[in-house]
Amino acid sequence: MEGFSLLQRSKSCCQTDIEKLLDGEDGSNELIGDFTKPFVLPTVDGKHQDLKYITSETMVAAVSNQFNHLVEQVIVIDCRYPYEFEGGHIKGALNLHQEDQVEDFLLKTPIIxxxxxxxxxxxxxxxxxxxxxxxxxxxVRERDRAMNEYPKLHYPELYILKGGYKDFFPHFQSQCEPESYRPMHHEDFKEDLRKFRLKSRTWAGERSKRDMYSRLKKL
Incomplete structure (x- = not known):
């Protein structure tokens, strides 16, 4: 009986710890997407309540290996159009602006x-x-969920850089290459913008058709 009471106490402590994490009582963020541990990067409020935002300072800390005791790899995905990326981007970032590019890179062979x-x-x-x-x-989260049995995920820890490149660049130019900033609505790239927007709309339309056919097959 003594062993049973110890087991009960241990289980109770564990449950209390998890409840504290979920409530944020211990000062940490809530749990990551597969509910196995708290977020490693400090987060801030952002435009979309369902997403986790980090500051430019945290981005620099992350890419400078300041979290490498817990993080094996930091992948920065720049979703801007190629002409924006070529005009200045965060060092080491990957320019993947189409959903199929991101799906190929992250989900065809998951990075473990x-x-x-x-x-x-x-x-x-x-x-x-x-x-x-x-x-x-x-x-990415939607596709990842579809590939795995809930709540398992290949990538449970996703973040958004608050303010994007526009806010990052003025404060951390030395972290960018080239050290410049080309806005989406740059006068010299109107045709490129039109082309990429059209491509994005076409891809989104094809995706919605695929999703509809997929749902119909399951009926």
Missing amino acids: PSCQDKRVVIIFHCEFSSERGPRMCRF
């Missing part, structure tokens, strides 16, 4: 940390991180 104690962290952004970055972040 070498040990359970380490994490793969993904940070999305666009010019302002108001539309393209958040949309891509949600797409």
Whole structure:
């Protein structure tokens, strides 16, 4: 009976710890997407309540390996159009602005940390991180959920860079290459903008058709 009471006490402590994490009582964020642990990066409020935002300062800390005791790899996905990316981007960022590009890179062969104690962290952004970055972040989570039995995920830890490249660049130019900022609505790239927007709309239309056919098959 003594062993049973010890077991009960241990279980109770565990449950209390988890409840504290979920309530944020211990000062940490709530649990990541597969509910196994708290977020490793400090988060801030952002435009979309369902997404996790980090500051430019946290982005610099993350790409400078300041979290490498817990993080094996930080993947920065710049969702801006190629002409924006070529005009200046965060060092080491990947320019993946189409959903199929991101799906090929992340989900065809998922990137798995070498040990359970380490994490793969993904940070999305666009010019302002108001539309393209958040949309891509949600797409990855949606596809990841569809591939796995709930709540398991290949990438449980997704973040958005608050304010996007526009807010990042003025404060951390030395972290960018080239050290410049080309806005989406640049006068010299109107035709490129038109072309990429058309391509995005076409892809979104094809995707909605595929999703509809997929749902019909399940009926």
